[in-house]
Each structure stands twice: as C-alpha cells, then as structure tokens.
Amino acid sequence: MIKKITYPRVGFLGNPSDGFGGKTISFPFKNFQAEIVLWQSEELKFLPNIEDQDEFSSVSELYRNTQSQGYYGGIRLIKAAISVFYRYCQKNKIKLEKKNFTVTYRSNIPQQRGLAGSSAIIISTLNALIDFYNLEKIDPAILANLALEAEVKELGIAAGLQDRVVQSYNQPVFMDFSAHSFQKNRGLCGEYKTFSAEILPPMAVVMAPTMSESGKVHSDVRNRFDSGEPEVIAAMSEFASFAKDGFLALKSKDLTKISELVNANFDLRRKIYGDKVVGVENIKMIEMIRSLGGAAKFTGSGGAALLVAPENRIDKICQKLNLAGYQAERIIL
Template identity: 35%
Template sequence: MAEVHATAHARAALVGNPSDGYHGATLATVLRDFSAEATARDAPKDDLPDIELVEATVRRFRRFAILRGHTDTDRPVAITVSSTIPERVGLAGSSAIVVAVLRALSGLFEVPIPRQELPSLALAVEVEELGIMAGLQDRVAQVYDTLVLMDFARGEQRPVGQGAYEPLDPALLPPLYVAWRPDAAEPSQIVHQDLRARFDRGELRVHIAMAELRELALAARAALLEGDLERFGGLIDRTANIRSGVLDLKPEHWRMVELARGCGATANYTGSGGAIVGTHTGPEMMAAIRSALEGDGCRVIEPVVTPPASG
C-alpha cells in the first residue's frame, strides 16, 4: 500500500504578533526542536485517530481536491499523527498537525497544493470547519519552514485570504532562547475571540495597536537585513509591550517576560500565551536566563532555527 510521511515544525512569532489576523504584519520562524508528524496510507476503510482536528483536515482536503478536479480522494485512507510540540503554550502545535496531515494527504493522493495556498487551506480547517479563531501566521511559517516576513495589509494586489510572504535567511537572527511554562497553558481561541470582537467593533486602541505592530514587523525585517541586532531586539520588546496594552495577560505569562528582561534579554510572546522568545548576547546571559526561568518552573531551550547542512 502507498504511504506518505510529512512533518511540520513548531513556530515562534518574533515581532508584530498578533496582528496577522488584523491586516498587520509579523515576523516568525520555525523551531526545529519540535515537530508534528503525519503518515497517510491507503487502507480498506477510513482509519483516522479520534482527533477532531485530523477529521476536519481530511474533510477539508477532500473538498479542496474535488474542487480542483481530483475525483479519487474519497478512497479510504489511514492517518497516524504524533507531536513533540508542547501543547497550548503558543508554539503552534495544532496548526503543525494540520499542515503535516495536509502534506501527507497531498502526497498520497497526488493532489498538489500550491505553497502560497497551503497556509490558507490549513487555516480554513480550524476557522471554517471547527470555528476556532486564528490567523495565518503559524501556517505561513510552517509551510515555508523558515524565517518569514508576512504582510497582510489591505489593498494589496493578491488573492483574498492570502498575504505577501517573504522567506528570509534564519542565519540573520541573533542568538535566541525560548521558554515556556507547562503549568499555565491557555488555548489560543481565548485570546483571539476577545481581540477579534473588539477589532470588529472598531475599538480605536486595538486598531492603532495592530497598525503599530505591522510597522514593527517591517522594521524588524529591515534591521535584520542591515545587521542591526540591537534594534531588532528592541522591536521584540516593543511588540510585547504593545500586546500588554491591549490584552488582559495572565500574570504568570508576563512574569516570564520580566524575568528574562531582568537578565538583560529581550522577550516577546511566541504566540497566544505560555511561551516567550527573545534574544541574548551569549553563554553568560543564557546561563542567567536558564537560572531565572527554570527556577520559576519554566523550561528553556536555545532553539534550532536553521535547517541541517545538506550532504
């Protein structure tokens, strides 16, 4: 029987989040330390894990395929999934599962999904099939599998539901750390539902914040290309500060930011909450970050953001 295996990595937003769902722009990277994996194979009958997310992904893929003239995607399929991404701490574990399953199905049924369209298809699984509030950022980073500047400003000449995506060399990034608090998880829809309602109501403070966050992401791209890492770090901090002005943040999440900054590091939320990312200046500061955050119950890594060398 035919079998296809696929992977998608964890994601950390760096600058501009969470403006991706609000006509803003963000800079985000994948973290190769963690991944979701999916295998799709032919089977006598559909054999899917008892995971609503996977069922919705298969359903959406089949609809996508039929609309593009592929008529054999109703044949039975077996799916298995696994993930090492810490759950519900803002590292994009759910979207990684969706992207991995879509990639596996695309390969098994030989239904090409253009790279520019795959993030929107993955987002539709959660938003349209399951009613979960989310933005494109996670899926874009995972589909392009690298550091990406993504701009979702209105008025651009691009298909509806897509942004302008610019992959960047992750080697441009300064040394990073990522920390998360396993005991303070928070589903992303809790954050996004309230923010979406306020944005849709036209709350001026939220609209101003999203516009500012877009400018920060564009400035972060420029800082990296110019090699101005000090300015880049300041933009990471500024993103988190703007977030704190428009969202009711959990004290235990914001404490991670304060502890890291107390060591001289920069800090921003990687996503909806529960994990942070920032820059450091080297081993001495990294040791201080580990001591402070691990002493407060967090887990800390220096993430791998560049792909392994070929050959």
C-alpha cells in the same frame, strides 16, 4: 507508508496583527515536531494518540490527563484537514483515486503554549494527503489558506494566517496581510517574503509551568477591532510597524533595535489585551527574562516566550531560568 513532519513556529514580531490586516515576521524551529503517518487500508481509520484518550481508571486520572494534555486531541484536527482537502479537490475538479487510508499522529510540540501545534498537525495531514493521492504540490500560500479554513471554519478556533503560512513555507517569512497585498494577489493571499534563518539573532524558547488556552485569546480584541475602537486599530498598525522595522534591523544585524522591538511588541500586547487575558504567570515569565538581561515577548498568545539576547549571555540566562522552574532551551533552526 507516508510520513510528514511540520515544526512549531515562533511569532518573532508583529503578532497578533496577522489576523487584523497587519504584518508579521515568523519562523519555524526544530526543537519539537508534529508527525502524521498515513498508509493505505480497506477502511478510512483514525488511530488515536494519548491525547485522544477516552478511558480512565479514575476521576483523578482524568483530571491529571486534562491538565497535561488539555481537552482536545489531534483527531479532530486531522478530520478537519481531510474535510477541507476534499472540498478543495471538489471545487477544483481534482479527481481522487478511490482508496482509503489509516492515519495516526505523534506530536511533542507543547500544547497550549502558543507554538502552533494544532496547525502543525493540520499542515502535516494536508501534505500527507497530497502525496497519498499523487497530486501536484499545492502552492504554500494556498496550503496555508486551507489550514486556516480547517481551524476557523471547521473547528471554530480563533486564528490568523501567520502560523499556517510559515509552516507551509517551512522557512522564516516576512508577511504582509494588508488589504492592498491581498488585492495584488487577487484576494487569495497576502505578500510573503521568505528569508534566510542566518540573519536571526541568538534566541531561546522559554515555557511556563502552566498551559495557556491560546485559541481563545483573540476573541475580545476581535470584537473591539470590528467595532472600530480607535485604540485597537492603532495598536494593530503599530504591531505591523514592529515587523517592518524589525525586518530592516535583522538585515543590518542590529541586535539593540531588535531587542527594543521584541520588548515593545509584548508591552503593546499587554496594554491592549490587559493583564487578565495576558495572565499573571505569563507576565512573571516575561519580567523574569528581562530582569536577567534578555528581551522577551510571547511566541504566540501565551504560555511560551521568545528570549533574545547576545550570544555571550543567552546560555547563562537560560540556565538561570531553568533553575527558577521554567523550561528554557536554545532555539534550533
């Protein structure tokens, strides 16, 4: 039996420029996890999770299920990962032993909160398949490309490389997705620099009561970027500068500068995407955190926020947020 775990990630600075040739900083955290369990069997089988439920006692039960679990389970992600893995092996003339498996999954990563729960399932699946077929480890940068291919090409999910890179490396990463960086790596990947989690500031993750459909958030901005809209192109360059400046601030442990950049990252996102896309409840969450003395931005595309604050204040801020109906907890690295 093979078990593989992948953790969610926080987009620390620079997102969403990862999908637009920018730069980002991101890190995995261990408060939640997605696990794939796989074992050999006669037929290729998928054991559904509660998220894949397709039988209900009533319409009201179905409604409650979709409101808490969303409309998409994890089996489609696993199937996409297997398809991409097989195509990769075919392309690289890697012979796979003729054997089948049964696969199931468990994930407590909150859904539709911009925490990269979908890519966590895909990365775990790819790593499990590598072990099952006794293959050599795939370079993390290439593994990230495969995970992105599973989501974008197979499933049509709007996504960038950031999440898949940090989850493949399972370390904090400074990522440069510029055309120049890809050219230096023969077009295969950007430049990825891992670093120690010890230089990260005191942080918490804060979740809103309602979910956010993070996979649909980028669509309008993508069209505007591709059409050459100056404001969007300039914004993506500015997002990238937040990551570059933030990396220097992390190294010097300049919490004031880090906090300024975290706040600026959200403010620019709000300006470019607009309040309708960002969401009223998400804006309230960010404003609440800031009113209590913390810096705040989305962890991803909405539904959860990164809170940065001094060590002597962060726990009190979390307590007040929890009393206000949010779910706030210190990040475990």
